[in-house]
C-alpha cells in the first residue's frame with residue numbers, strides 16, 4: 235500500500251507546473267525529423283486503450299521493383315521481372331523502402347492518434363541472402379537508424395522539463411528489441427557489453443529510458459514504463475535464448491548471458507509485483523516449442539515458463555515476431571522440469587515448413603484436457619453473475635467440471651500462459667500490422683508518457699523476498715525435479731486475485747485487429763499515371779469477429795478454449811469425403827481452417843495446402 239501512495243505521489247509531482255504548450259522542445263534533432271506542429275500544442279495524452287505491435291520490417295535498400303523474382307537468393311535485386319513496387323508478396327524477398335515509408339505514412343494517418351505505445355519486435359534490416367551484396371555492420375546500423383528516424387518523424391519528441399536530466403522522448407513510447415538479423419553475422423550475439431549493445435544504445439537512444447541505458451549496454455535488455463505506476467513493457471533480448479545463436483549456451487550456466495538475463499527478468503517481475511504493477515513481455519524470437527521445433531534453448535524455455543507461471547499475477551502477456559506467421563502458443567507449466575534441463579531431442583528444424591510447424595502445434599493442442607460440454611459457457615456466466623450456481627447441471631456434470639478445472643489449473647486456466655506471434659511487414663505473404671486493444675477501465679485519465687525514471691532496480695530490499703516458499707519447496711520434492719541452483723520465485727500470494735492475463739480487468743488484452751495490405755491488388759493500381767502510389771492497409775480480421783474463432787477477450791482461458799477447438803477432430807460423418815456427390819459438407823474443422831488462413835494473412839488458399847483439415851495427425 236505504501237508503495238502505491240509513493241507512486242501516486244511521484245506521479246503527481248511529475249505533472250509539469252508549466253502548461254504543456256509552453257514546454258520547450260528539443261532543438262537539436264539529430265536527423266531530419268520534423269516535429270509535427272500539433273505536438274507543439276499537445277495536451278497531456280490520455281490513454282486510448284490500444285497499442286501497435288509491428289514486426290519484421292526487413293527494409294532492403296537494394297530491392298529493385300521490376301527485377302526478377304526467380305533468381306533464388308538474388309531475387310528482387312537483379313534481372314528483369316515482376317517484382318512489385320511495394321514488395322513481392324508471397325516471396326522470400328525483403329521489403330523495399332517504399333513499403334516501409336508508406337507503412338509509416340499509413341500509421342501516421344490512421345493510427346497515430348489512437349495508440350498509447352508501440353511494440354516493435356525487431357529484424358529492421360534485410361536478410362543476409364545475396365552473396366553478391368554481403369551485409370556490412372554499417373548497413374545494419376544505418377538502416378536501423380533510418381527506422382528509428384521514421385518513428386521520430388511520426389511521434390516527434392520533446393523534453394520532459396521536470397524529469398531528471400531532462401530526457402528527450404518520443405511522444406508515444408516505442409519499445410524496440412534485437413532481431414536475429416539486426417547484427418552480423420546474423421544469429422550470433424555474444425555476451426554484453428559488446429559493440430552491438432553499445433551501438434544500439436545510441437541508435438535507440440530515444441526509446442530506451444535513461445535509467446535503463448546501463449542494463450541495455452550490459453545485455454541488450456531493458457524496460458519502459460508505458461503507463462507510469464501501472465504498466466511496463468519489458469524488452470527481452472531473445473538472442474540469448476535462441477537455439478541458433480552458437481555464441482552462447484542457454485540459461486543454466488551462471489556465466490551465460492541467458493542466465494543473467496533470466497535473473498534480471500525475475501528481479502524486475504518481483505519488483506513490479508511489490509509495486510502492484512504489471513508487465514508485457516516482448517522479444518523477437520518467440521518461445522515456440524513443439525515436438526518438431528524449438529526456437530529457444532530448452533533451459534531458457536524452462537525458466538521462462540517457470541517465471542511466467544510464478545509471476546502470473548504480474549504478466550499481462552507475451553508478444554513476439556520472427557516467425558512471420560500469425561499464431562499463438564501456450565506454455566504449459568506442467569512441462570517445467572527445472573533441472574530436467576536436459577535438451578529435448580528435437581533441435582531447431584530450420585527446414586521445417588511453416589505448415590508442418592502449424593500442424594505440430596495443432597497436434598499439441600489435440601492433447602489438451604478435453605472439456606466437458608458447456609464448461610466454458612458456464613465459466614463465462616459465472617464471471618458475470620457473482621453467484622456460483624451449480625444446481626442446474628446435476629451432480630455428474632458438476633464432477634466432470636471440477637475434474638476438468640483441476641486439470642487446467644482452476645477456473646482461470648492458470649496452468650498455462652500465452653505468447654502471441656504477430657505476422658510480419660515483410661511480405662512473405664501480405665504485409666501486416668496488429669493493433670491490440672486492452673482494458674483501461676479506471677485508467678482513462680492516466681498520462682502515458684514522460685515519466686519513467688523512478689523505477690529503481692537496485693532495490694536491495696528485494697533480496698529479502700526471494701526465499702522459496704514452503705509451497706515451492708514442496709513442489710520441488712517431485713523426484714523428477716532436482717534442486718536448482720538458482721532462486722525459484724514465489725508464486726502470487728494465496729489471496730491475490732487472478733492477474734490480467736487470466737481474468738478481465740484493467741490492462742487485460744481484450745482483442746486485436748489484424749491489418750493487411752493486399753499487394754496483389756495494389757500493384758495493379760501502381761502506374762496509373764499522375765498520383766504517387768499509396769499503400770492501403772485494410773482489416774483482415776478482428777478476434778471479435780463472429781464465427782468459430784471469435785474470442786470474447788484475450789485471457790488465457792479464451793486461448794485455451796480456442797486451442798482446444800482447433801485441436802479437435804472436424805465435424806460431420808466419416809464417409810462424406812470419398813463421395814463426390816455429397817453436397818460439400820466436408821469434414822472440416824472450421825476453427826483450424828480459419829487459424830491456418832489467418833496464419834498466412836489470407837494470402838494462401840488453405841484448401842491448396844497439403845494439410846489435413848479434419849483430424850490432427852498424431
Ligand SMILES: *[C@@H]1O[C@H](CO)[C@@H](O)[C@H](O)[C@H]1NC(C)=O
Pocket residue numbers: 315316317318319757758760761
Ligand atoms: C506489378 O506491376 C508491374 C507494372 O505494372 C508489372 O510489370 C508486374 O508484373 C506486376 N507484378 C505482379 C507480381 O503482378
Ligand SMILES: *[C@@H]1O[C@H](CO)[C@@H](O)[C@H](O)[C@H]1NC(C)=O
Pocket residue numbers: 331332335384387
Ligand atoms: C523514405 O522516407 C525518407 C524520409 O523519412 C526519405 O528520405 C526517403 O527518400 C524516402 N524513400 C523513398 C524510397 O520513398
Ligand SMILES: *[C@@H]1O[C@H](CO)[C@@H](O)[C@H](O)[C@H]1NC(C)=O
Pocket residue numbers: 673674675738739740744
Ligand atoms: C475491464 O475490466 C473491468 C473489471 O475491472 C470490467 O468490468 C470491464 O467490463 C472490462 N472492460 C471491458 C471493455 O471488457
Ligand SMILES: *[C@@H]1O[C@H](CO)[C@@H](O)[C@H](O)[C@H]1NC(C)=O
Pocket residue numbers: 752754755835836837
Ligand atoms: C487481393 O487482391 C487480389 C486482386 O484484386 C484478389 O484476387 C484477392 O482475393 C485479394 N486477397 C484478399 C485476401 O483480399
